[in-house]
Amino acid sequence: MTDLCSEPIRLVGGASRCEGTLELKLGTWRPVKASGWTDQEAAAACRELDCGSVVSMGTRSDSSITPFWEIELSCLKSGYPLRQCASPSLLSSSSQSGTILELVCTDLLVQPIISVSSSDGVTGAMQSSSAGVFQGSSFTISCSIQPQYPGGSFQLSFTSSNTPHSYDQPASKHSAHFLFPAAEPAHRGNYSCVYNVHVFSHNFSSQSRVLTLRVSDPTVFIIRLVILLLSLLIFISVIYCSHKTTRGQQTVARRNVDVGDEVREVVEEQEEAAL
Template sequence: SILDLTCSDSVRLLNGSSLCSGGLQVKSNQRWSSVCEADFDLQDAEVVCRELGCGPPSLLRGALYGEAEAPVWSREFQCGGHESALLDCRSSGSARSSCSPGKAAGLTCSEPVRLVGGASRCAGTLEVKHLGEWRPVIGSDWPLKAAGVFCEHLDCGSAVSVGKKKSTYRFVLKINPDCFKLRSSLRECVEPSYSSSVLSVTCSDLLAQPSIIVPASMDGVSEAQQQGLRVSRGSSLTISCSIQPQFPGGSFQLTFTSSNTAYNYTQPAVNHSAHFLFPVTEPAHQGNYSCFYRVYVFSHNFSSESRQLSVTVSGHPDPTGFIIRALVLPLILLLENVVLYFYCKASRGQKLGRPENNKLVNFGVGAAEEGPAKEEGAHLISR
């Protein structure tokens, strides 16, 4: 018997930024044709990604990779999603000779790559899914720029280090770095090999994203819209930064920015967190805050930034307390002073009134008694 093998070369993705992305073209009768977005759906995209040896589709959008180039594929694809090649799918009998500008089918498939065994999904041994099985890539002298393609596809930034390490694996995959320059599909760049040395890649976005929070139990702090906080002037404010326990040590930098100023506050990470206290909040503390976590590992400095936290400082402390302190208390003190004044005045009048009355009475009594005595004395003298 004779084994008949047919290698598919019927679809391609052009002008994309990754190995499995670009504008879709279909080959028929030795001619490449663009596909109109209206004739292509998600089930069709699943077939294309599978045919190219890529992962499932992650983005399906027209005009993403330029306008359609003439000629245009004339029929609508009607795939069930299980086919192994796009040309195996049924198609409609309708004919299309042109495609509106910006309506060419664009497709991004996820790359069947991963980094395993590291501190995060952005570091570890490079593995590629080939023929339905995950296998490590043979360790070789890869330039950072070539390895950075994998970091890019994993949404992990750029590559900061590439190395080799021993492994118990024997059956590995060999990838030609030069293959990426042609933006070919990953399937075309991979071939089975045998080695005990595998490739280890560390990407720049190694760290998880830190979190930034304000304890909900703090007085004078209330939540506002869009993840913002409203803080009463004069109250205390604590902003806490934390991160998942990936590496020991490191430090947190709390960055504050407003319309006219910027400040940085730094503390060492203790139990993967740091707490920044502002004892008395003033209007100058109003602005945006974010946490930066920095750590030195693998002979490199890594950093990761949290989301922004918007803080608004009200013009006065808690309104009720402010009114009491600013209005009610002075009125109470004034009223107390008035009452005390009249009370003291009335008390003084009573004290002065009682001695005068007594003196008048005593004087009257004395005069009445003294009168006859004087008359009697005069009478004795005359005698």
């Protein structure tokens, strides 16, 4: 369980630590302004609180002059924690009212798993936060979750060039597989799976971690591989020539030694004959 004494985020005023007004501490505790929030950002806050998934999200008006923390939502969607996406927001007069964010979270659902596989053999491990595929190859984004409740559905969301995309599939054996026939540059971006299920007369959802997908040009990879092989071939040739030259020099040296020995023997024989 998260230690609230050390974490800069909390829910206050609710019946449990997983419901109430969302507050953030950056020097001082302040409520979070609710402007523009959706279930996706609320799910990110619940995960950061170690409170599982979102049950409900609401707002509460405050007409007093209160400093708020305003959250840059695109920053939060990219996977950054709340404290890195916050900036101060101050209402200028008591005639204006601010909307404070209130959340009800639950640990009813576990976090779904997102992974990627492609026709060129590239597979993104479940623990990895990024993966790459080659342009033109087919790839599949898989969403799965541990069996807890029957049914449900998966929503695959990704943002590419600041353009959001979303696909839905019913859960089959607690998983769903989204096939993309050919990888294109437009498929670069951040992907996440959201599992939705209706149980106990409520709708519950849980979001996976963010997976960053890269799409690479295979031509560049081939050129780099050819350059690497040529460099390796040149290196082997240099080593071989160097070794061959060294062996030749050693052979010549041995021959010179043999000739020197023969000359010394002749001189010694002549000296003995003279005596």
